[in-house]
Amino acid sequence: MALVAVGSALLVVTGDHMSMSAAETAAVQEQNFQTYFGTAASASSYGGYGGNASKKDSAEYTFDVPEGWKERLISKVEKGTNGTDTEFYNPRRKEEKVYLTFLAGFGRLAPRENVLNNLALSDVNLQDMLSQANSVKSLDRTDSNGQLYYEYEIDSPIAHSLISVTCAKNKLYAHFVKAPVQDWSRDESLLRHIHNSFTTVGVAPVFS
Numbered sequence: 001m002a003l004v005a006v007g008s009a010l011l012v013v014t015g016d017h018m019s020m021s022a023a024e025t026a027a028v029q030e031q032n033f034q035t036y037f038g039t040a041a042s043a044s045s046y047g048g049y050g051g052n053a054s055k056k057d058s059a060e061y062t063f064d065v066p067e068g069w070k071e072r073l074i075s076k077v078e079k080g081t082n083g084t085d086t087e088f089y090n091p092r093r094k095e096e097k098v099y100l101t102f103l104a105g106f107g108r109l110a111p112r113e114n115v116l117n118n119l120a121l122s123d124v125n126l127q128d129m130l131s132q133a134n135s136v137k138s139l140d141r142t143d144s145n146g147q148l149y150y151e152y153e154i155d156s157p158i159a160h161s162l163i164s165v166t167c168a169k170n171k172l173y174a175h176f177v178k179a180p181v182q183d184w185s186r187d188e189s190l191l192r193h194i195h196n197s198f199t200t201v202g203v204a205p206v207f208s
Contacts, residue, residue, distance in 0.1 A: 106172035160184035
């Protein structure tokens with residue numbers, strides 16, 4: 001295990017996967033999910049929010065969304081300025097959410113300890129979480145296709161966040177799962193499932 005400074009927080013670099021316990025897995029099995037197909041389309045091609053079926057063939061990534069969660073419409077300005085591609089939220093607790101951002105022009109991942117701070121440059125909420133974090137965990141994960149992901153877990157008084165970052169098709173994808181502390185305590189297993197479900201689609205692995 002190694003320790004790296006991230007902002008004012010302490011980054012714990014470990015090889016343990018951020019996985020769920022058997023009890024958490026059983027709880028998730030009682031929840032219904034739908035698979036979201038994301039296209040990571042540019043701001044210039046804004047539109048096409050006509051449903052999931054039309055996106056499946058051109059999808060660049062997927063993740064699971066709990067049944068009943070709502071999709072927030074992303075504006076063309078938001079897509080163009082910070083790269084937000086999609087966001088879903090729990091309508092009963094709107095700060096409990098999953099969203100994905102992407103940036104073009106990235107052929108491979110930078111060193112793991114640099115990526116999180118770079119993401120925070122365009123995300124004020126992430127900056128606040130890092131500045132007040134009690135701990136930040138980080139690890140590498142390689143999926144069955146050889147695709148490399150950086151995973152981060154931030155524990156702060158503001159919220160708890162799980163982040164997965166990877167490069168594919170000359171883009172950097174950052175998948176965020178976030179919940180206020182009280183919601184995290186109740187829904188941890190559900191939120192970890194959403195985090196673990198994120199994957200890119202139909203790409204050759206890109207190594208750092």
